[in-house]
Amino acid sequence: MHLPVMPPVSPMLAKSVPTIPPGASYEPKWDGFRSICFRDGDEVEFGSRNERPLTRYFPELVAAALRELPERCVVDGEIVVTGARGLDFDALQLRMHPAASRVRMLAEKTPAAFIAFDLLALGDDDYTARPFADRRAALVDAMGETGTSFHVTPTTTDLAVAQRWFDDFEGAGLDGIIAKPFTIPYQSDKRIMFKIKHARTADCVVAGYRVHKSGADAVGSLMLGLYDENGTLASVGVIGAFPMATRKTLFTELQSLVVPFDDHPWNWGGHVQEATPRGAGSRWNAGKDLSFVPLRPERVVEVRYDHMEGGRFRHLPQFNRWRPDREARSCTYAQLEEPADFDLDDIVPGLGQRR
Incomplete structure (x- = not known):
């Protein structure tokens, strides 16, 4: 594997703030395994937040990456599994099994999806020094039409829409909202984004x-x-x-x-x-x-x-x-407060159909 950004990479992080800040790009906070996906031709690797490999646990995503991602790229995102009422973290956790036979069975029974939200490299170009607004535009352009397993997270610059997402999306199992300043470069292991979670x-x-x-x-x-x-x-x-x-x-x-x-x-x-x-x-x-x-x-x-x-x-x-x-x-x-149900397909079309 020879990419402009090579594994392992610690992902860029977010610090908690009590309210959604103005003047940023807003996106849902997905509840799964943070992962950076590296593809170089026929080689695919998934790294975790602590830089440990996740590749062997998600063979269906390796196959999907070869079908749906650009031939050479590094993409930051979240691995998720969907259930009857939205995201199912317990089912996702079960995927971390040492037995290869069990991994194969679960890959068929509870297939994972990858929600992409940042681009670190494309082709021979390192994107990490570019502002987030440029990386986001390049990610959308590179991913093209939504695939069956790899999806681009929605974003908005409208604070009112972000607040509505914060209130509604919890019913599908999402964690809250991430706010990203438009100009930030990708800084590995640095808390320069903002996260707003339910309290x-x-x-x-x-x-x-x-x-x-x-x-x-x-x-x-x-x-x-x-x-x-x-x-x-x-x-x-x-x-x-x-x-x-x-x-x-x-x-x-x-x-x-x-x-x-x-x-x-x-x-x-x-x-x-x-x-x-x-x-x-x-x-x-x-x-x-x-x-x-x-x-x-x-x-x-x-x-x-x-x-x-x-x-x-x-x-x-x-x-x-x-x-x-x-x-x-x-x-x-x-x-306990029970959030109203919300359909994952209304957040990312096709994601809820995996249930």
Whole structure:
């Protein structure tokens, strides 16, 4: 492979801001695997955000790149998988499997798509020093008509349209909005774009904790639960960003709530391989030891989160405040805001048809 921009490349990043800034190019924030695709003739590689290769996990995209991309190019984008209600990150995560036979089966069962949103190189030309407005125009021209697997993300310069996208597109599983200044060059691993994500709060039950990895008498993370419509306490995620002093204080405070597993609604045992309630397992590492200290489900914490997926927090929520005024049984899914459904085909024509 001989391209003007060679792998590995760390993608350009975005920093969080609370509102959509004026005077920029706006596009949807896709919820998938960030990837840079390199094609040089018959050679295709997909790199990840941490510069690790993703190529072997998406053979259908390798074949599609040979059909749909310019013969020599480097394109930044997002690998996504669609489901019945829009983007399906859980199905995408399952694609990261070590067995080649499993990868081939999933490539047929849950084929991925690539959403392109920046151009780093085309032919013999390095585009990274050019302003984003020029790169975007060249990307649209190079990609031509939308293919079956590779799509160019929509953009707008209208702030009102961007705000409408921010409100509506969440119903299709998108993350928010990316704002890109027109003049920025492509700067690898630099946070010079802006991302605007949904910000919400939820009151959750603290149902257990894991001990800090240091082995000290300190809390590593708190396990969160919500009651479903049947009155069952479901596992929805964890919070763990605490100073060490707080971790030690929490460890002491929580000892009075420790109960045996037999008296706890999550009587799983020690590992995720055993039967667990909805969302109890690790979506990242199926072999990870998820043993925890069970607590009497009485303490309530308010957390900040962006959105839910499959009954769990899609991204790691953040501690907001303790809620001593709330009864644990009042912490139900009913408090959560449900975005209205939105069809992926109304964002990128043909993308929803992959479901």
